[in-house]
Amino acid sequence: MPLHRTDPEPVVTYEGVRSSREFGEIHRRFRRFALPTVLGVLGWYFLYVVLAAFFPDLMAVRVVGEINIGLCFGALQFVSTFAVTALYLRWARTSLDPMVDQLRGRLERGGLR
């Protein structure tokens, strides 16, 4: 089965694949996940760093016993890193891998190496 594309000819070049609808969808999905995730994680990290550098009094406010906001915030950096890692693994496995496998299988059968 040829790739769906505006013209009916089967796709054989990488440029052709790149402008195909299937690849466009994979690319779009990847961008929609990757960009906000990475920017979000970095933003969250720099928020923490800036707060620690410029607002140490806020970080020193106690939550429970000797455990203050700063320690909780630091621990949350670990939690968020682990959570994003797990989220990415699951997202890639369910939302990206099946589409990629389908497209790759077809391209490799179709002679594009």
Add this chain to the structure above:
Amino acid sequence: MTAFPALSAVVAAASVGEPAVNISIFAAFVAVTLGIAVWASGANSTTTDYFAAGRSITGRQNGVAIGGDYLSAASFLGIAGAVALSGYDGFLYSIGFLVGWVVVLVLIAEPLRNTGRYTLADVLTYRLRRGPVRTAAAVSTLVVSLLYLLAQMAGAGALVNLLLGVSGGWGQNLTILVVGLLMTFYVLVGGMKGTTWVQIVKAVLLMIAAVLLTFWVLGSAGFNLSGLLSDAASRSASGNGVLRPGLVYGATLTSKINFISLSMALVLGTAGLPHVLMRLYTVPNAREARRSVAWATWLIGLFYLCTLVLGFGAMWLVGSGRIATAPGKANAAVPLLAFQLGGTLLLGLVAAVAFATIIAVVAGLVISASASFAHDIYAGMIRKGAIEHHEEVRTARYTAVAIGLLAIIGGIYAKNQNVAFLVSLAFAVAASANLPTILYSLYWPKFTGRGALWSIYGGLASSILLIVFSPVVSGKLDPHTGASLSVITDPGVDFAWFPLENPGIVSIPLAFFLGWLGSVTSREQVDTARFARLQVRALTAVGAARASRR
């Protein structure tokens, strides 16, 4: 093992613990890892075998090996020590080393595996003008690896001072020599496969030691974290100041901005470290590369959580005062804590783990530097690709020996210098010279060869120049004693004009800007066919399996 009796003969009883125990545990590690290197040497005929372990490492194994490659002695002893002396700010420092892995996982690991073969330069030249870009990437790979290498070798000298009571003179030199010869042997004989298994063994030992000590400390504190913190703070000269940020980085506006600059280098540098990225080529495909990074993240995160407890544990059980006056200062915190908790045997274990850590990291650095020289500079530039597998492997082996010698000489020369800044400098150079080009070439259609050259050389030159003219190299004086804290120890020499001790905040944005500027002002035609090939292959792995089998 002829070196060890000679070494132990010089070791005076002045040190903490029993050098014989330290040395015999370390000797056991050496024996096991030498066996591994010899076992791995069977399959090292092709470049793929030698540089990428025949792509036979599984994702989980590789994740553990990445942990072994990444967690240096500076992490194990240095960060826990920083927590023990300055509390919260040490913890703050460790977080950047972990968060950076998200960038590797989401943006870099899989495309890198799909489009490259052995080195960083492979990925860039997949779409850009080949020659000069390959050389530039190899140069920055070599610079980052050598900076990091020098820090590790000097650390080995400092460690022996601390653990065996050998200070100065030939005892330290001998240790540096032994470390240098060992890691050269692993790389020479075992190639990437041997290096990988040395790193796996080391990572397992390191994690066992860290988790064991952490539980021990928590157990001693009755599993009451709040109690541990307040007991620890009461043993510190700064009191409750150790529980909040600001002790180190909060003094002045300059030190705050310096900390932001350091954080940028740490969080963005991980994704540009050539010796870590090279590990991603040892797995069979991009999915395994993804798994590797996830495993590495779990391990590295757990490890830094342990260093937090170990640091406060050392503050509590050993006391900041004793740590600050011990030989090795901050680096002594974990060894002293281990001695306090479990006596000679536990100290011996920690000492052996620390040495194993240095050797495994150094072996990873040597193989990445020698691969880059043999594959990018010799095979790619000098021989223009007309080279047989075995010749390329032979060149890499010669290079490994040369780098090993360089590391031994450099380590001996730098052993009593203040070189702790080299690790964060390596991260800054990696974040400036490598990361922008990697990201642009993977994701930006209009990126050109000129943009890559401007970004790599601009990032490299700016980060190194700024360090040379920073207080790290000259003019930083101790406010109380007036003694110099810089690399140049003459307090009269001061040519520093850049106020920060880490160049990241300037050099990283500059390198991104230069990459953009070089590309948009270039007359070079963007090769859309090659970019299409890169993008399709990066995301879908079409044809990647065949290309990487070569």
